[in-house]
Amino acid sequence: MFEKILIANRGEIACRIIRTARRLGIKTVAVFSDADANARHVRLAEEAVRIGPAAARESYLCGDKIIAAAQRTGAQAIHPGYGFLSENEAFCRACAEAGLVFIGPPVEAIRAMGSKSEAKKLMEKAGVPLTPGYHGDDQSPERLLGEADAIGYPVLIKAAAGGGGKGMRRVERHDDFLAELASCQREAVSSFGDAHVLIERYVVRPRHVEIQVFGDKHGNMVHLFERDCSVQRRHQKVLEEAPAPGLTDEHRAEMGRAALEAARAIKYVGAGTVEFILAPDGVFYFMEMNARLQVEHPVTEMITGLDLVEWQLRIAAGEPLPLEQEQLTFRGHALEARIYAEDPAKGFLPSIGKLRHLSTPAEGAHVRVDAGVEQSDVISPHYDPMIAKLIVWDETREKALSRMRRALGDFQISGVASNIGFLSRLVACDAFAQANLDTALIERESAALFPPDAPPADEVFFLAALAQILGEQGASGCGRQDGWRLNGAFSRAMAFRCGEFERTVDATYFGDTFRLASGKHAVNACGRLRGDAIAAEFDGRRVRAVVVPGHNALDLFLDGAAHKLQKLDPLDVATEGGAGHGGLLAPMPGRIIALLVEPGERVEKGAPLLVLEAMKMEHKLTAPATGAVKAFLCAADDQVSEGAELVEFELETV
Incomplete structure (x- = not known):
């Protein structure tokens, strides 16, 4: 076994590898960019080496810098994690030439699977069933359009060197093909440095089921059953589970045999x-075959009781597979939810900023959290905005679903937007609960997953008001005599906005208690504020919540739900309409790809105005309201900073 390994990755996978290596007595070396100088994986590793500026192409994608760091620190092997250099043929070869073990498949396997089009040709020879499509070398738009027409719509355009949903587009009709092809190729070049694409028939209502395989250097090969990854957004997996619901033992065995045939066709070694x-x-x-460990591998670990990173390390060190196929079994059901810093209400736009509050569910035999960040860490614009993976296990799918719902309710994030509320609705919706799965589930269930905002309960505003009062007083509990009186009780008004709903709370101080009123609803209240935790009492009923204050705002977590509130000045009498002008600001640093409307054009609320490339993905920014685009303050190919004004917009008056 190795004495020291270098981890050529970041985030939760680097932290995950460090934990396994430490359990096996292996020392670890982390690498980091300037943006990750204080990252969690750097803090966990025994050693850390800076490899360059924040941009991945100048740091995590620089194989020569990573190899130099391994040699300098005496590491014997490099674990690439997933993403970045994990499927890079040149890097794998360079590791071997430097006398370092690459903890992954051999160069030949990476080469064979590195191009989706070449992989299809190999699988066809091996007798593995293929989706009808075009995998050829002629990449002219005219040829690709002709092939799409011949295949029949809908079709799927996929980056040949891609993965993770990047460089992938579903096209419904002939007229949309060329525009979607251009967008797909731009994203493919940005993410993988290769514009080559393939075209496939889009199977209507498909499920995405994958098989975990392992091979060793002695010719042994096994599969570790399947995962269902059908729940996706823009071809990016959102929820994963194992085993796949509704799959019979016969079907499972048939898919397992096909997966092993695919792996044997390229003499695969390691995790795939x-x-x-x-x-x-x-x-x-x-x-496709991904020649690496996947983000969703923990659900396989939870049902098999195995550590797949440990298997990777042992196989790379030359050991045979720990178990044979007949010895492998699974038990129960596992689910994984990917927790992202993104705003589902704004088209899942990534969110950046400091994690002012991060509280995760209690871990144990049934709940696991793989996180790459801790409270006070920063989600930067340079990398994937994943915060953590939440994994649960139980004896049945129904019990695992119930456990996931509770665990999501216990997951609290403040400082950046997150998808937790969306995930909570997703695991609770009938289609997912009943395993009515396909890759379009999110689109099909959009009404349930993106409901109109409902007004928060009065209790939310009362808790916000009470927390503000106690915070100002530095109160530690009921019984303090901090009320201020002058010829009677002191009263004040506090106004809050939660989403589109505004509420004023009138508070009257009576020494150690307060009378809180909003509209026709009033309660007698007192409470304790300890850190971010508030224990309140409303008319004798006790309520517990977490309140995280910010600048003129606060995040309130109550009964598994999160509420973002703004503090308003009740004396501010500015009119809402103002001059009728608005604008569109850049939500993060990025590059302008395209302007989608003409200056002076009238647009409806939500209409796409421009395309911004950030975090290697294209994001359409939309009209904030119905009105007219007076002018663009940017041009295609401009680099813009966060908060930059992009559009001068005139609101339409009624």
């Missing part, structure tokens, strides 16, 4: 994932 499209009629097609 063979991904299939499963049609409603039960027919399955090879989609």
Whole structure:
């Protein structure tokens, strides 16, 4: 076994590898960019080496810097994690030439699977079933459009060197193909440095089922059953589970055999994932093979009781597979939810900033949290905005779902937007609960997953007001005599906005208690504020919540739900309409890809105005209201900073 390894990655996977290595007595070396100088994986590792500026192309993608760091620190092997250099053929070869073990598949396997189009050709020879499509070298727009027309719509455009949903577009009709192709190729070049794409028939209502495979250097190969990753957004997995609901033992064995045939065709070594499209009629097609450990591998670990990172390390060190196929079993059901810093209400736009508050569910045999950050860490614009993976296990899918709902309710994030509320609605919706799965589930269930805002309960505003009062007083509990009186009780008004709902709370002080009133609802209140935790009492009923204050705002967590409130000045009498002008600001640093409307054009609220590339993904920024685009304050290919004004916008008056 190795004495020291270097981890050529960041975030939760680097932290995950460090934990396993430490359990095995292996020392670890972390690498970091300037943006990650104080990152959690750097704090956890025994050693850390700076490898460059924040941009991944100048740090985490620089194989020569990473190899130099390994040699300098005496590491014997490099674990690439997933993403970055994990499927980079040149890096794998350079490691071997430097006398370092690459903890992953051999160069030949990476080469074979590095191009989705070449991989399809290999699988066809191996007899693995393929989705009808075009995988050729002629990449002219005219040829690709002709192939799409011949295949029949809808079709899927996929970056040949891609993964993670980047460089992938579903196209419904001939007229949209060329625009979507151009967008897909831009994203492919940005993410993978290669514009080559392939075209496939889009299977209607498909499920995405993948098989975890392992091979060793002695010719042994096994599969560790399947995962269902059908719940996706923009081809990026959102929820994963194992085993796949509704799959029979016969079907599972058939897909497992096909996955092993795919792996044997390239003499695979290490951890890999063979991904299939499963049609409603039960027919399955090879989609791709990822020559690395996947983000969703923990659900396989939870049902098998195995540590797949440990398997990777042992295989890379030359040991045989720990178990044979007949010895592998699974038990129960596991689910994984990816917790992202993103705003579902704004098209899942990534969110950046400092994690002012981060509280995760209690971990144990049933709940696991793989996090790459801690409270006070910063989500930067340079990398994937994943905060953590939440994994749960139980004896049945129904029990695991119930446990996931509770765990999401216990997950609290303040300082950046998050997808926790969206995930809570997703695991509770009927389609997911009943395992009515396909890759369009989120679109099908949009009414339930993106409901109109409902007014918060009065209790939310009362808690916000009480927390503000106690915070100002420095109160530690009921019984303090901090009320201020002059010829009677002191009263004040506090105004808050939560979403589009505003409420004024009138507070009257009576020494150690307060009378809080909003509209026709009033309560007698007292409470304690300890740190961010508030223990309140309203008319004798006790309520507990977490209140995280910010600048003229606060985040309130109550009964598993999160509420963002702004503090308003009740004396501010500025009119709402103002001059009728507005604007659109850049939500994060990025590059302007395209302007989608003409200056002076009238648009409806939500209409796409421009495309911003950030975090290697294209994001359409939309009209904040119905009105007219007076002028663009940016041009295509401009680099813009966060908060930069992009559009001068005139609101339409009624």
